[in-house]
Amino acid sequence: MSSVMFERIALIGIGLIGSSLARDIRARGLAGEIVVSTRSPETLRRAEELGLGDRYTAAAEDAVRGADLVIVSVPVGASGAVAEKIAPNLKKGAILTDVGSTKASVIAQMSPFVPKGVHFIPGHPIAGTEHSGPDAGFEGLFAGRWCILTPPEGVDEDALQKLTAFWQALGSTVDRMVPEHHDKVLAIVSHLPHIIAYNIVGTADDMETVTQSEVIQYSASGFRDFTRLAASDPTMWRDVCLHNRDAILEMLARFSEDLAYLQRAIRWGEGDKLFELFSRTRDVRRSIIEAGQDVDVPDFGRHTLDKKG
Amino acid sequence: MSSVMFERIALIGIGLIGSSLARDIRARGLAGEIVVSTRSPETLRRAEELGLGDRYTAAAEDAVRGADLVIVSVPVGASGAVAEKIAPNLKKGAILTDVGSTKASVIAQMSPFVPKGVHFIPGHPIAGTEHSGPDAGFEGLFAGRWCILTPPEGVDEDALQKLTAFWQALGSTVDRMVPEHHDKVLAIVSHLPHIIAYNIVGTADDMETVTQSEVIQYSASGFRDFTRLAASDPTMWRDVCLHNRDAILEMLARFSEDLAYLQRAIRWGEGDKLFELFSRTRDVRRSIIEAGQDVDVPDFGRHTLDKKG
Known part of the structure; x- marks a missing residue:
């Protein structure tokens, strides 16, 4: 061809x-x-x-x-x-x-x-x-x-x-x-997701009140999704963090600000604010699937691969 | 049977x-x-x-x-x-x-x-x-x-x-x-991951310097992994946040503390701290796969489902 x-x-x-x-x-x-x-x-x-x-x-x-x-x-x-x-x-x-x-x-x-x-x-x-x-x-x-x-x-x-x-x-x-725009786009779609994934896996790994084996055993309830990105090459990702610093710090600041807002809504029982965000994010996934950027099957299609029963 | x-x-x-x-x-x-x-x-x-x-x-x-x-x-x-x-x-x-x-x-x-x-x-x-x-x-x-x-x-x-x-x-x-232990375990393995996923999808959706279509288009570089959890039922997850408040707030506090440490390492160019975390998290995924709690194929097996070329 x-x-x-x-x-x-x-x-x-x-x-x-x-x-x-x-x-x-x-x-x-x-x-x-x-x-x-x-x-x-x-x-x-x-x-x-x-x-x-x-x-x-x-x-x-x-x-x-x-x-x-x-x-x-x-x-x-x-x-x-x-x-x-x-x-x-x-x-x-x-x-x-x-x-x-x-x-x-x-x-x-x-x-x-x-x-x-x-x-x-x-x-x-x-x-x-x-x-x-x-x-x-x-x-x-x-x-x-x-x-x-x-x-x-x-x-x-x-x-x-x-x-x-x-x-x-x-x-x-x-x-x-242009390079600077590339670095901003990738900071939000790739670098921030990897950093967040590494971070949450680290947080879970450090728990004292919940054992590591419990984290592993019950990981199918959400946690395991993050472990894939957090299994990426450490040298590559260390370098990405060091070499796109400004854009990454900007995205981290925004993420943390949004998380503080969400945390406050949880603390004060503001269900409407939670519901608003949780509904809006559903549409983003729909757009990604429509754009052919993810598979159109529940659970990334894992249920078709991992059935044991 | x-x-x-x-x-x-x-x-x-x-x-x-x-x-x-x-x-x-x-x-x-x-x-x-x-x-x-x-x-x-x-x-x-x-x-x-x-x-x-x-x-x-x-x-x-x-x-x-x-x-x-x-x-x-x-x-x-x-x-x-x-x-x-x-x-x-x-x-x-x-x-x-x-x-x-x-x-x-x-x-x-x-x-x-x-x-x-x-x-x-x-x-x-x-x-x-x-x-x-x-x-x-x-x-x-x-x-x-x-x-x-x-x-x-x-x-x-x-x-x-x-x-x-x-x-x-x-x-x-x-x-x-016991119920209280269940609620702590689930807060770290399920509730925190969902909240973080909802949050990052919201952050990306709110960007002004990066367009929504860029976020969708380049989502395969990491972001799309989070959109699955963030597409979960909003009513169910609003209720989870409101009804496991204390355990969730504890996990959020730990997560944010860890993220601040990571953010500081990025700002000050401390590559060794980044490398240490990024290496450690790889083992967690290996354990999850060994425990049969995730599929043992790269990219959740998506490459076997979404090939177009």
């Missing part, structure tokens, strides 16, 4: 996202050659066992030599160090992109190192699971999902078109944003 | 839980006769269309006449009014139970009306979905789930055994607790 779009693609980082890219690129024949690079020797060995690329190297600066497309898929806090390392060997005319969950910080870290003649177009595929590492990736992760690109002013239109076509070939729909 | 355990079972309230009970009782032949009662004429008509019972009446006081088992499945705030209404017609030796998410408040509301010779054994099946109403119920909802009973001191052992056997016949495992 597709044909070679890039003679050589270098994947720097081969975790959930990098390894899903490798699988999709291979399956759709989008690259003449896939070069895989990661700092960790064990991960590199595992990538080779899985047959994710054509060549493997722990040295990112070697991986990018002659590559037409370089995709950096590392925790956002490592972006600057990777850019510094690979910059001298980037080919003139190459497209350099990333998949990081924050954009302003990645641009600030990487841009200073990008040589003239290399097209740096940051990106963020809105796709993933709570699992991480090269074994967690799978073909089709990006299909039916969004990918946000945050091209700089004066971007080369051909390069932008080519990168857009690449994501479309993976089944994604491409959107464009 | 089973046989008649009760000559007549009266179901007061026929929403998600009541109608699932009706379907299971019928399918397993546990009752000689099922009498269905609900205040709402439309819901009663719908229950009849669905063939959930053998007889139907809007008058709860008529439904309980001659019943050996009476199960009250109404929002917890309505428990007292139902008990007052049905009390005069409860049969001597009958078992009276409920399925409410709070126990101390239900006991305080109902106990004063329960006549001598009627065995009042409050209960709470830990099962449900985010949907509500008689159409949302289904056979097998309670299979592989827990049911918590909070029998009073001096409970009749035969009656307790019989109610326990009833839930076991539906595939549930029965646990016993």
Whole structure:
């Protein structure tokens, strides 16, 4: 269905996202050659066992030599160090992109190192699971999902078109944003939810009056929904928190303000205020299902998977 | 596989839980006769269309006449009014139970009306979905789930055994607790998660700098997980908040304290504190999966249901 779009693609980082890219690129024949690079020797060995690329190297600066497309898929806090390392060997005319969950910080870290003649177009595929590492990736992760690109002013239109076509070939729909807006949108739809999930799981884990085994045993009554996000990669999420600080602090302030209002309504028995909020939020889920952004079955469809009786 | 355990079972309230009970009782032949009662004429008509019972009446006081088992499945705030209404017609030796998410408040509301010779054994099946109403119920909802009973001191052992056997016949495992402990456990595993989910969905819905359509469009990056709980029945959850106030306020205070600690770590760039929490929470999910309380597939298995590409 597709044909070679890039003679050589270098994947720097081969975790959930990098390894899903490798699988999709291979399956759709989008690259003449896939070069895989990661700092960790064990991960590199595992990538080779899985047959994710054509060549493997722990040295990112070697991986990018002659590559037409370089995709950096590392925790956002490592972006600057990777850019510094690979910059001298980037080919003139190459497209350099990333998949990081924050954009302003990645641009600030990487841009200073990008040589003239290399097209740096940051990106963020809105796709993933709570699992991480090269074994967690799978073909089709990006299909039916969004990918946000945050091209700089004066971007080369051909390069932008080519990168857009690449994501479309993976089944994604491409959107464009300015980096600061991306960071605000993601702070509310992704970063805040993860932080809240991590926090509530921590709170429950710290209870003295309720045992851990009770928390586990009765988790199907609501709590378990939060544990999925709270099982996400700790390094990735530490970096997101440190690198989208201002937008996250703004969302946390709003969340806490709203929660104080709700808490006061509970304390003073103001049922009408509770009912108003609890009714309004139902419509949001309906919109998400109508937009095809979640499955239209109760309980995320878990009842179809976990029946034991 | 089973046989008649009760000559007549009266179901007061026929929403998600009541109608699932009706379907299971019928399918397993546990009752000689099922009498269905609900205040709402439309819901009663719908229950009849669905063939959930053998007889139907809007008058709860008529439904309980001659019943050996009476199960009250109404929002917890309505428990007292139902008990007052049905009390005069409860049969001597009958078992009276409920399925409410709070126990101390239900006991305080109902106990004063329960006549001598009627065995009042409050209960709470830990099962449900985010949907509500008689159409949302289904056979097998309670299979592989827990049911918590909070029998009073001096409970009749035969009656307790019989109610326990009833839930076991539906595939549930029965646990016993004192009501106050039940209310603390549920406050952390169920009530707090629902309140937090409602709150974050409200916060996102109120953003001015990020549009509602952006929130919907990019919800797969985390936010959508919260919208399921936040789509639960508003009346039920208003009542839970009002009727388990003290335990909920305690959990909210702990949650907010923990969140302030996390927020400060983000503001001051304390990556080690973030990493410590984000690693610890991963283990909690692993325990839940090992305990069979969630499905062992990434993304709740949604990727197997929602692939479009």
